[in-house]
Amino acid sequence: MAAKKMAIIATKGALDMAYPPLILASTAAALGWEVQVFFTFYGLQLLRKDLSGIAISPLANPAMPMPVPMPVIVSVLPGMQAMATSMMKAKMKKKGVASLTELRDLCQEAEVKFIACQMTVDLFDFEKSDFIDGIEYGGAATFMKFAGESDVCLFI
Amino acid sequence: MAAKKMAIIATKGALDMAYPPLILASTAAALGWEVQVFFTFYGLQLLRKDLSGIAISPLANPAMPMPVPMPVIVSVLPGMQAMATSMMKAKMKKKGVASLTELRDLCQEAEVKFIACQMTVDLFDFEKSDFIDGIEYGGAATFMKFAGESDVCLFI
Amino acid sequence: MAAKKMAIIATKGALDMAYPPLILASTAAALGWEVQVFFTFYGLQLLRKDLSGIAISPLANPAMPMPVPMPVIVSVLPGMQAMATSMMKAKMKKKGVASLTELRDLCQEAEVKFIACQMTVDLFDFEKSDFIDGIEYGGAATFMKFAGESDVCLFI
Numbered sequence: 001m002a003a004k005k006m007a008i009i010a011t012k013g014a015l016d017m018a019y020p021p022l023i024l025a026s027t028a029a030a031l032g033w034e035v036q037v038f039f040t041f042y043g044l045q046l047l048r049k050d051l052s053g054i055a056i057s058p059l060a061n062p063a064m065p066m067p068v069p070m071p072v073i074v075s076v077l078p079g080m081q082a083m084a085t086s087m088m089k090a091k092m093k094k095k096g097v098a099s100l101t102e103l104r105d106l107c108q109e110a111e112v113k114f115i116a117c118q119m120t121v122d123l124f125d126f127e128k129s130d131f132i133d134g135i136e137y138g139g140a141a142t143f144m145k146f147a148g149e150s151d152v153c154l155f156i
Numbered sequence: 157m158a159a160k161k162m163a164i165i166a167t168k169g170a171l172d173m174a175y176p177p178l179i180l181a182s183t184a185a186a187l188g189w190e191v192q193v194f195f196t197f198y199g200l201q202l203l204r205k206d207l208s209g210i211a212i213s214p215l216a217n218p219a220m221p222m223p224v225p226m227p228v229i230v231s232v233l234p235g236m237q238a239m240a241t242s243m244m245k246a247k248m249k250k251k252g253v254a255s256l257t258e259l260r261d262l263c264q265e266a267e268v269k270f271i272a273c274q275m276t277v278d279l280f281d282f283e284k285s286d287f288i289d290g291i292e293y294g295g296a297a298t299f300m301k302f303a304g305e306s307d308v309c310l311f312i
Numbered sequence: 313m314a315a316k317k318m319a320i321i322a323t324k325g326a327l328d329m330a331y332p333p334l335i336l337a338s339t340a341a342a343l344g345w346e347v348q349v350f351f352t353f354y355g356l357q358l359l360r361k362d363l364s365g366i367a368i369s370p371l372a373n374p375a376m377p378m379p380v381p382m383p384v385i386v387s388v389l390p391g392m393q394a395m396a397t398s399m400m401k402a403k404m405k406k407k408g409v410a411s412l413t414e415l416r417d418l419c420q421e422a423e424v425k426f427i428a429c430q431m432t433v434d435l436f437d438f439e440k441s442d443f444i445d446g447i448e449y450g451g452a453a454t455f456m457k458f459a460g461e462s463d464v465c466l467f468i
Contacts, residue, residue, distance in 0.1 A: 004304045009466070011332060014374055016197060020167060020311065027296045033304070041328060042373065055374035061198065062170055062211035062237060081374060095279050123407050140339045148316045148345070148463050151304050154165070154311040155332070155466040160460045172353060176323060176467070183452045189460070217354070218326055218367035218393060251435050307460050310321070310467040 004033040007147040009155045013042030015056035015088060015100075021156050022046070022103035028152075029110035037107075038143040040117035043156075044124065047116055047131045051100045055085040108134055115143060160189040163299070163306040169198030171212035171244060171256075177202070177312050178259035184308075185266035193263075194299040196273035199312075200280065203272055203287045207256045211241040264290055271299060316345040319455070319462040325357030327368035327400060327412075333358070333468050334415035340464075341422035349419075350455040352429035355468075356436065359428055359443045363412045367397040420446055427455060 006028045010021040021043070025035045039047050045054060092099075098106070108114070114135040121128075121137065128137075147153045162184045166177040177199070181191045195203050201210060248255075254262070264270070270291040277284075277293065284293075303309045318340045322333040333355070337347045351359050357366060404411075410418070420426070426447040433440075433449065440449075459465045 007464075009332075011329075017167075020165075020197070023296060024165075024300070028300055031297060031300060033300075041332070057374050062213050062241075085374075091279065097275070097279060119409070123403065123409060140335060141343060144336070144340055144343060144345075144464075148318075150464070152163075152300075152306070152309045153464045153466065154309065155468050156311050162460075173323075176321075176353070179452060180456070184456055187453060187456060189456075218369050218397075247435065253431070253435060308319075308456075308462070308465045310465065312467050 004028070004031070004152070005146070005150040006033050006035045007143070007150040007153040008035070008037045009143075009147075009153075010037055010039050010043035010046060011041040012156060013045030013054065015054050015085060017156065018046050018051075018054055018100055019103070021154075022100060022107060024154065024156075025112045026103055026106045026110060029107060029112050033151075035107075035110075036113040036115060036143070036146050038115045038117060038138075038140075040120050040140075044116060044120055044126060044131075046100070046104070047114065047135060049130065049132055051104075054100060055081055056088050057081050057084065104132070108132075160184070160187070160308070161302070161306040162189050162191045163303040163309040164191070164193045165299075165303075165309075165311045166193055166195045166199035166202060167197040168312060169201030169210065171210050171241060173312065174202050174207075174210055174256055175259070177310075178256060178263060180310065180312075181268045182259055182262045182266060185263060185268050189307075191263075191266075192269040192271060192299070192302050194271045194273060194294075194296075196276050196296075200272060200276055200282060200287075202256070202260070203270065203291055205286065205288055207260075210256060211237055212244050213237050213240065260288070264288075316340070316343070316464070317458070317462040318345050318347045319459040319465040320347070320349045321455075321459075321465075321467045322349055322351045322355035322358060323353040324468060325354030325366065327366050327397060329468065330358050330363075330366055330412055331415070333466075334412060334419060336466065336468075337424045338415055338418045338422060341419060341424050345463075347419075347422075348425040348427060348455070348458050350427045350429060350450075350452075352432050352452075356428060356432055356438060356443075358412070358416070359426065359447055361442065361444055363416075366412060367393055368400050369393050369396065416444070420444075 008021050008025055012018065021037055025037050028035050115138045116131060116135055118137045118139055164177050164181055168174065177193055181193050184191050271294045272287060272291055274293045274295055320333045320337055324330065333349055337349050340347050427450045428443060428447055430449045430451055
């Protein structure tokens with residue numbers, strides 16, 4: 001039986017939505033699936049060598065569980081985004097959740113193919129030297145061909 | 157002919173994005189499809205017994221139709237999130253849109269399988285007693301197996 | 313061999329997330345795929361005759377590349393949403409990215425089927441005269457039948 005295939009379009013770059021593509025890709029690869037991830041729009045941030053700038057915003061997300069209820073107007077004060085980010089990171093570390101870098105390494109070791117959207121790279125003036133090694137550059141049309149053969153295709 | 161299968165990964169917990177997984181799951185179930193929903197990240201909020209805390213934010217969503225144009229700086233004032241939430245709920249009620257609780261009940265009556273992501277439950281320190289009955293707890297790997305057999309798989 | 317099919321559920325109406333459904337639909341159509349897009353929730357904004365009101369918010373998106381780092385509290389000041397929108401539009405134009413209107417025309421010329429979610433049209437009190445010609449109105453159940461036959465189905 002041929003291996004299952006998963007195609008992921010990763011478009012978000014905030015800390016919370018950075019996790020799903022990397023968790024799902026590494027999980028599927030561990031099950032022996034062939035996986036390709038197309039990073040476009042803010043998703044390109046996940047290919048940067050240094051992921052320490054990936055942040056989370058408590059704004060506009062009333063569903064985020066917070067240790068204390070926080071009025072929206074407090075969330076816009078200077079330092080609140082940094083505080084939410086470091087709180088979330090500390091919580092994940094304490095609970096044994098792998099870091100984004102660890103998950104990304106796991107994907108690359110499991111031969112998940114990472115493709116950076118050339119159009120977005122050009123649009124946001126990214127430099128190829130900003131990104132990790134071992135990735136490809138391509139367009140939506142090429143990716144669609146793989147997606148059309150996939151068993152699971154997700155837009156994240 | 158075997159029944160179609162739909163797999164949904166529900167990751168959002170705000171009022172507006174709480175609707176799509178429950179609407180799509182109940183619609184597919186009504187068509188005779190086999191449906192599983194994996195609730196992870198903020199999506200776990202949708203499994204709470206009490207859904208009255210589900211809110212909507214007018215912030216960072218310039219596409220939300222508002223009765224009056226509202227500058228961003230007004231949207232951060234105390235009470236604005238509560239106001240947007242109650243306005244949206246009143247509008248839905250007036251237009252005959254089912255509540256989240258009604259849609260969720262409909263799903264469970266139609267044997268949609270609800271799975272809570274164990275990793276997120278642990279991460280956010282949720283208690284099983286917070287959640288409704290009749291749900292399962294599991295990980296991404298188990299869900300991926302169902303997703304790989306599905307006709308439609310959505311990340312919401 | 314039958315043509316591949318793609319089903320897209322377009323739920324977002326901000327400038328950045330307005331692009332993916334139109335780019336992916338026009339790309340797939342150019343590859344000879346049969347494509348249907350179901351516009352629901354804020355996605356309905358993309359069917360308006362006049363797309364000039366489509367805006368982008370720098371709020372709650374720490375992943376947006378900005379020319380200068382901007383504290384969250386500055387992002388809520390009057391005029392900042394308009395500024396981010398016009399900056400993003402100028403950048404896209406300079407880089408030769410097609411406008412939303414151009415991409416939408418391209419989709420319609422390539423016979424991508426656009427369906428407006430009747431429930432959301434009623435909920436938000438949209439008028440049919442607000443929308444472009446050549447679209448259909450329907451519900452989730454009808455769309456699910458096409459989705460169930462599709463090779464790729466995306467929730468955007």
